[in-house]
Amino acid sequence: AASLVQPTKDVAIINNPNKVKVVLRPDNYAIYFSRSPVPYLRDTAVDHTFYIHIGIYAFRKDALIRFASWQPSPLELVEKLECNRFIEYNMPIKMAMAEHTSIAVDTPEDVATAEAYLEQNSLT
Template sequence: MLAIGIIPARYSSTRLPGKPLVDLGGKSMIQRVVEQARQSSLSRVVVATDDERIQQHVLGFGGEAVLTSSDHPSGTDRVREAYEQLGVQANCIINIQGDEPFIHPAQIDALVTLFDRAAPPQLATLVKAVVSDEELFSPHLPKVVLDTQGYAMYFSRHPLPYQRQFPSADWLLHHRYLRHIGLYAYRPDVLREITQLAPSPLEQAESLEQLRWLEHGYRILTAETELATLGIDTPEDVERALLQLKIMN
């Protein structure tokens, strides 16, 4: 099976300009993401960027990178263009966040495995159990509810379900909540289709792109992980990442 990992990496960032090139203990963030992804079962790992500085940096450390349009509204659109530039026929494409330098190879493999079956899913993503009230009520950590087969029914920045019979402080005692981990996998034909969809009302209400796909009838299969990740969005996140590196070393 041919599984390709594509890492969208924009130079512009409101809170952390040049984010992919930020130094984390002697290596750039994008290099650390690439190196982690290469430890998975992916056949190929490619950075998709809109900036020549990032492209040249990736090529300089021995990575593979393609230059894409700067007009893409989302990372999904950038992944599609990069895949089309590669000119290959993959079984699945994994969209790997370019700001998660501690992504676990096992998390990537969990999604790849879902496509190694007679009837692969249209789309797939990761979920993780919520372990604290801070996670549960944070609007920055989307939650997801699943059907009995592990397909996503809805994503929200609000805790779902709402437990009417209990105070919110006790919700975790009475229900197992799941949060969404933003690692996506697509069949190539589905990737082409979803990038042609217009924004949907639910997506605009929650500011969650995956709701557009659900509203248009696509099914998203999930795999569960127990592994935590650390996304980098602010200078404070960089400091936390440096501390994590010290602990790991």
């Protein structure tokens, strides 16, 4: 499985539970997906880049068949994030860095943001 992330240091984005944070290994495989700011910055002076999940996935057919055969996992149920099921069942998710920003539409406020963007950036 594979998906995309976008780096950020924007505190409003980091603290927004609708922006899913991803903790990455050094080789860019996902360790954990959370609605909370993870990792927790115990020392406030630490300069850390967070990674925000972009909900675009790439799966092989066999990966989807296996995923569908598994029961929802504990972390998936707590966070309401299905990608944690892959991790809990030991299926790695390779994360690539998105080259362009995107606008996620998950809440009514996001609709307004997307509409404003479309008004300002004509597609014609």
